[in-house]
Amino acid sequence: xxxxxxxxxxxxxxQWLKELKVAGKDLxxxxxxGAEVSVMSKATLLGLGKNVLTRISTVLxxxxxxxxxxxxxxxxxxxxxxxxxxxxxxxxxxxxxxVTLLGVPAITALGLVSVHSLKVSQYSQLISQYALVxxxxxQIPGEVSLQLKEGATTKSIPPRQVPLHVRDKLRAELDR
Numbered sequence: 001x002x003x004x005x006x007x008x009x010x011x012x013x014x015q016w017l018k019e020l021k022v023a024g025k026d027l028x029x030x031x032x033x034g035a036e037v038s039v040m041s042k043a044t045l046l047g048l049g050k051n052v053l054t055r056i057s058t059v060l061x062x063x064x065x066x067x068x069x070x071x072x073x074x075x076x077x078x079x080x081x082x083x084x085x086x087x088x089x090x091x092x093x094x095x096x097x098x099v100t101l102l103g104v105p106a107i108t109a110l111g112l113v114s115v116h117s118l119k120v121s122q123y124s125q126l127i128s129q130y131a132l133v134x135x136x137x138x139q140i141p142g143e144v145s146l147q148l149k150e151g152a153t154t155k156s157i158p159p160r161q162v163p164l165h166v167r168d169k170l171r172a173e174l175d176r
Contacts, residue, residue, distance in 0.1 A: 018102070018112070021079040023048045027100060033113055034158030035103035038090045042071055044100055045092050050074060053092055060091060064163075068093055078106055086110055104156070115154050 016031040025048050037060065045051065053072030060068040070091045079085040086109040088102070107113050118126060127134050162170055 019081070020102075021077075022100075023050055023076045025049070029100045029102045031107055031112055032101045032103060032158075033107065033156045035101050036105075038088050038101055038103040038106050039068075039098060040090045040092055040100040041096055041098040042092055042094055043096045044098075045074065045090070048076070050076065056091075058091065060093075063160075068095075078102070078110065080110055080112075084110055115156070117154060120148070120150065 017028050018031055019026060019028055021027070022029070027044070027048070039060070045053075053074050055072045056070060058070045058073075060070055062068045071094055073089050073091050075087050075089050077085055078088045086106060088106040088109070090100075102112075108115075
């Protein structure tokens with residue numbers, strides 16, 4: 001389980017934090033566009049004055065592919081400072097160092113992050129509007145052409161860190 005990192009191991013731990021009201025109480029949560037579900041610890045749930053869980057046998061997969069055992073789930077209200085509110089299912093874990101994560105369904109329901117897509121007909125307008133960034137060639141030899149399917153579903157994949165035990169080898173290869 002060495003691939004599992006505790007919450008205090010985050011390199012940019014204060015990035016994407018948002019103060020919200022969860023079940024009527026102030027709580028700092030991490031906005032995670034790579035999380036398919038919202039997650040909190042049992043200690044956090046108890047701190048909200050809640051203790052009722054729906055038992056489930058789900059095992060979540062966390063950062064690095066580690067298994068996260070889930071005690072159960074519960075539905076809680078999540079409210080922004082502007083009053084916008086939604087009910088979110090939180091998966092509850094035993095681990096006390098679990099950062100409360102707000103996953104994609106809640107993030108999009110609250111309008112915190114939105115995904116924009118372009119129709120094929122809008123590309124020429126985009127290229128002329130931002131002509132400076134489309135001039136010249138980059139570092140990739142030759143030309144690159146990306147063909148997008150009409151109606152393709154977008155997917156958000158967060159950047160992954162290189163495991164510590166291979167960083168020196170990777171750095172040596174990149175510097176070569």
